[in-house]
Amino acid sequence: MDVDARLRELGLELPTPMTPAGNYVPAATVGDLVYLSGAGPLRPDGSMVVGKVGDGGLDLDAAREAARLTGLQLLAALRAEIGDLGRVRRVARIFGMVNCAPGFNRTPAVIDGCSDLMVEVLGDAGRGARSAVGMAELPFDIAVEIEAVVQVST
Template identity: 85%
Template sequence: MDVDARLRDLGIELPTPMGPGGNYLPAMAAGDLLFLSGTGPVRPDGTLVTGKVGDGGLDLDTAREAARLTGLQLLAALRAELGDLGRVRQVVKLFGMVNCRPGFNRTPAVIDGCSDLLVDVLGDAGRGARSAVGMAELPFDIAVEIEAVVQVTA
């Protein structure tokens, strides 16, 4: 699959990847696995989607869009690391964290915003195992943080 052509067909332009917020690397390879550090939702204007999801906070649609923006960051980090998204063989695992208010339990629906994007862009290679959990706080008050493990070709 020509992933760059697929991105063009979908009208998607990948953003500049967000840099680390601490003393860590954005990606680390171990054999044919690439571990992507957690990243968050960056709007096209460079601002972060912040706030808690749930009762009186961000609604589900806004949170899903935040997860989609986070997926764009993951794809941008993959491209920066690999040079070519065609080297992605399989998304092995996503770990999605949602900054949410007590009682919000629709975290899988939020993280679907990222999963749906990855399947749209990568086809079946974008569908892997996944966790979606609620958190009391996330760095910089971001609404969503997602990390990934991806199998790649040499």
């Protein structure tokens, strides 16, 4: 699959991968698996989507869009690591964390923003195992943080 052509078809442009906020790398390859560090929702203007979901700060639609932006960050980090996204064999796992107010329990619907993007861009190879959990706080008050494990051809 020509993933770059698919991105153009969808009208999507991958951002510049975020610089790590600590002592870690954005991606680490072990065999045919690429472990992508947690990424956050970076808008094209460079600002982050911040705030809690479910307390009047961010609604479900805004949180889903934040997860979609985070998915673009993950794809950008993956491309920086492996060069060609056509090497993706399968998204093995996505782990999504949502900065949510007490009582908000629709975290799977939020992380669908990222999961849906992966399937749009990568087809069935973008569909993998997933967890979506609520957190009391996330770094820098970001709305979501998502990490992934991706299998690639060697």
